[in-house]
Amino acid sequence: MFRSLLVAVLACISLAMPSLAQTGDTETGSADYVGSASCANCHEGEAKAWQGSHHALAWTLPTPETVLADFDDSEFNHDGVRYAFSRAGAQFRVTITEVDGSEKTHDIHSVAGIAPLQQYLIETEPGRLQSFDVVWDVDGARWYHLYPEQDLPPGDGLHWTGPYKNWNARCAECHATGFEKNYDAASDSYHSQQAEIGVGCEACHGPGSAHVTWAETARERSPQDPLLPPEGYGLAMDFNTAGTEAMIQQCAGCHSRREPMGQGNPIPGTPYHDAYTLSLLRPGLYHADGQILDEVYVYGSFLQSKMYQRGVGCLDCHEPHGATLRAEDNSLCTQCHSPAANPRFPSLKAALYDDPAHTFHPKGSAGAECKSCHMIERDYMGIDGRRDHSFRIPRPDLVAVTGGPDACTDCHADQDAGWAAAEIAKRYPDAAKRTHYGTVLAAGRADPVAAGPGLRILAQDRDQAGLVRATALWLLSQGGDANSAEFLAGLLEDDDPLVRAAAIGVQRAAPPQTRVQRLIPLLADPVRMVRIETAKAMLDAPIARLPARIEAQMQAAMTDWRRALAARVDFPETHMVMAGMALTMRNIPAARGAFRQVIAMDPQREEAWIMLARIAAAMDGPDATAGVLDEALEKLPHSAALNEMKRSVAEQ
Incomplete structure (x- = not known):
């Protein structure tokens, strides 16, 4: 049923669905993975630094050396559920006694991380790994629950056995090397595999067999012989020649909030936007001024x-x-921000920053640390502090407008943002006069139509980050403004792929024929993310026939999109997308089936229940609608929207 439904939904974009197998994103070409141990003989220093690192120990098998928690008959209780941790020979175990008294013992399959917390994985069925929600505080030497304020009974999508805690789909690719998810939709099962658990050498450099061959033959060549192969010494990612941008994108693959386009690790060196769709500065993820809110990582x-x-x-x-950091104190920053500056960055002002005249705090105090003011820290997973990498100047004067945090009151908790703004104004009287994109984005969140003029100006401001401009375009697309579509059509040719992709959404408000004419060139865009966004926007376009060359580009873009969807069919979110796609194509049975799949995976998805009720109201009448709502309210009895729909149906 599930597979036939998936085929039906994906058929809405006129594509065959021969297989949900790996789409080629993890193919290694002529090179194979050889394991990090193969690198250590020649790269002794690098291997020594890597061993014991957060990368090397990102995922390990459970042994007395790798398990840091107390499994010597310790207990933890939360919301009436008892967790008993024990050992049986070499096996680490947890026995869970539910509120109803039912009890089940699970073996610990593997271990994630080493500090500041350690999490444990449980194999709930062959091949399916789930991230356990009771974790170990390494420094505090205690068990704690990741979500103590949430009621997460079994069957809830956010329960540790639910789809959002599935390791294969949500976590493994950034904790492994050469990972392939290998999810089979027909059996709803995983056959995942990886070259190596943990982030090994080849996770960043690429499969190493060709490099090993090059290294072995290099010993046999005379110094006069040419180096073979010349490109990257046989490695997919050559950090010696890649350049800064490629290096950043390589790190960003894991250190970002994004949607993957494949079912596993792309080959190192793959451009970021050919492998992932980066999350914009959206509500729930970022504050309106772009500061971190949810766990968005770094990029x-x-x-x-x-x-x-x-x-x-x-x-x-x-x-x-x-x-590790290259330095633990302000010297990390003063390698550039100092009277000597740094010749690599000629625009940087040479000045004394690590001094009370700049910090307004005693030297050596927490307030004098660069990171305290320029990298606010927020805790995720309970105790894991992550710092905002936007390196921004504190602007407490914007708090009332954007609702974002300010660094000053992070430390001065007994004061408010108004006090902090006044203190900064004493030192920098002109600071509050500087414009900030956060005010425009905040207005756009509140009312994208009213904020349209400001959003249009921000979207075109090439002095702003592409991510900021793309977010402005996304907000504009919520307003459905035909004038904006006309005014901003030139951004479809912007240098930044994030901007091009977001500009496509604005064109949905253009007249259909005009939209097609503007978007057709992007079917051949060099960036996969942009091509996929183009395919989405042209799904319901009134196209009778395209020239052969453009038709081929259209089919290729649709194939990219289909593969990206197929790579995430184990996500409830993906079925929401496919349901919307089926509605766009007026395929009501496929849409109904996709919404049903959403609630099968996560019964708490209110929006899916609402859409099922609306479809029933349109197609089947009041009695069927009432039945859907009764079913929904069993899962979400306190939903205001569902209860209001129920009252409305009863009054008919």
Whole structure:
């Protein structure tokens, strides 16, 4: 049933669906994975730094050395559920006693991370790994629940056995090397595999067999012989020649909030936007001014920074093999921000920053640390502090407009943003006069139509980060403004793929024929993300016939989109997309089936229930609608929207 439904939905874009197998994104060409141990003999220093690092121990098998938690008959209780941790020989176990008294014992399959917390994985059925929600606080030496304020009974999508906690789909590709998800929709099962658990050498450099061959034959050649192969010494990602932007994109593959387009690790060196769709500065993920809110990792923040715009890269601050900072104090920042400056960045002002005259705090105090003011920190997973990498100047004067946090009151918790703004005004009287994109985005969130003029100006401001401009375009697309579609059509040719992709959404408000004419060139865009967005926007376009060359481009773009969807069919979110796609094509049975698949995966998806009720109202009448709503309210009895729909149907 599930597979036939999927075929029906994807048939809405006029494509065959021969297989949901791996789409080729993890193919290694002529090279094979050989394992990190093969690298250590020649690269002893790098291997020594890597061993014991957060990358090397991102995913390990459970042993007395790797398991840091107390499994010596310890217990933890939460919301009436008892968790008992024990060992049986070499096996680590947890026994869960539910509220109803039912009890089940699970073996610990593997281990994720080493600090500040350690999480454990359980194989709930062959091949399916789930991330357990009771985790170990390494420094505090205690068990704790990741979501103590949430009621997550079995059957809830956010329960540790649910789809959002599935390791194969949500986590593994960034904790493994050469990972392939291998999800089979027909059996709803995983046959995942990887070259190596943990983030090994080949996770960043690419499959190593050709490089090993090159290294072995190099010993046999005289110094006069040419180096073979010349491109990257046989590695897919050559950090010696890649350049800063390619290095950043390589790190960003895991250090970003994004949707993957494939079912596993792309080959290192694959351009980011050919492998992932980056999340924009949307509500729930970021504050309106772009500061971190949800767990968005690093890339989206860094793209907003002036450091990124000036050519600073990840490796300027981070040592890649040990996954450590190059310095732990302000000297990390003063390698550039000092009277000596840094010749690599000629636009940087040479000045004394690590001084009370700049920090207004005693030297050596927490307030004098660069990161305290320019990299706010927020805790995720309960105790894991992550710093905002937008490296912004504190603007407490914007808090009332954007609702974002300010660094000053992070430390001065007994004060408010108004106090902080006044203190900064004493020192920098002109600071509040500087415009900030956060005010425009905040207005756009509140009312994208009224904020249209400001959003249009921001979208065209090439001094702003592409991610910011793309977010302005996304907000404009919510208003459905035909004038904006006309005014901003030139951004379909912008240099930044994020801007081009977001500009496509604005064109949905253009007259259908005009939209097609403007979007056709993007079917051949060099960036996969842009081609996919173009395919989405042309799905319902009034096209009778296209020239052969353009038709081929259209089919190729649709294939890219189909593959991206097929790679995520184990996500409830994907079935929401496919349901919307089926509605666009007026395929009501496929839409109904896709919404049903959403609630089968996650019964708490209110929006899916609402759409099922609306379809029933349109197609089947009041009695059927009432039946759907009764079914929905069993799962979501406190839903205001569903209860209101129920009352409305009863009054008919």
